[in-house]
Amino acid sequence: MLYTRHIRESVDFYVNNLGFTCIGYDEDWGWATVSRDDIEIMLALPVDSATFTMPKFxxxxxxxxxxxxxxxxxxxxxxxxxxxxxxxxxxxxxxxxxxxxxxxxxxxxxxx
The missing domain is CATH 3.10.180.10 (2,3-Dihydroxybiphenyl 1,2-Dioxygenase, domain 1)
Structure with missing residues (x-):
């Protein structure tokens, strides 16, 4: 699960730039899954989005x-x-x- 404040933009990047397919998206939940070959990556709004500014990984x-x-x-x-x-x-x-x-x-x- 990768946290982001920009679900739609992140999905668009994975689809348009890295060749993934969006296999799940729910704007209300703030969640999406992208897939390519045998790889699946979930994207989500952070639990506490108020303190999240950028990835800390x-x-x-x-x-x-x-x-x-x-x-x-x-x-x-x-x-x-x-x-x-x-x-x-x-x-x-x-x-x-x-x-x-x-x-x-x-x-x-x-x-x-």
Whole structure:
């Protein structure tokens, strides 16, 4: 569950920029679910929206895929890049982008 003050804009970003499909949306509840391949991400208004200004999550969401190069070609012009695709010494080929709210999404696959 990713908290946001902007449900509609967040859904639109995932759908239009990252190729997800909106599979659930309820404006009254302040909740939505987006899906792509085997990934589902829920978006919701924070419980205490008065004190919520931006994401407080300090990590990243790492998505393993066997299509990292295809995803990179598709997403690199549609999202703010954290770091471009690269082969890393720890055996992964990956890249990172930020979503509408600033959450870091990393996509990677093992180097064969």
């Amino acid at each position: 300090t990590g990243s969401f790492y998505i393993r895929t066997d299509k990292v190069d295809t995803l990179w070609a598709e997403l690199k012009e549609k999202a703010v890049i954290c770091y471009p695709i690269e082969d890393f010494s720890y055996g992964m080929r990956e890249f990172g982008v930020f979503d509408y709210n600033g959450y870091l999404l990393q996509f990677g696959m093992p180097i064969e």
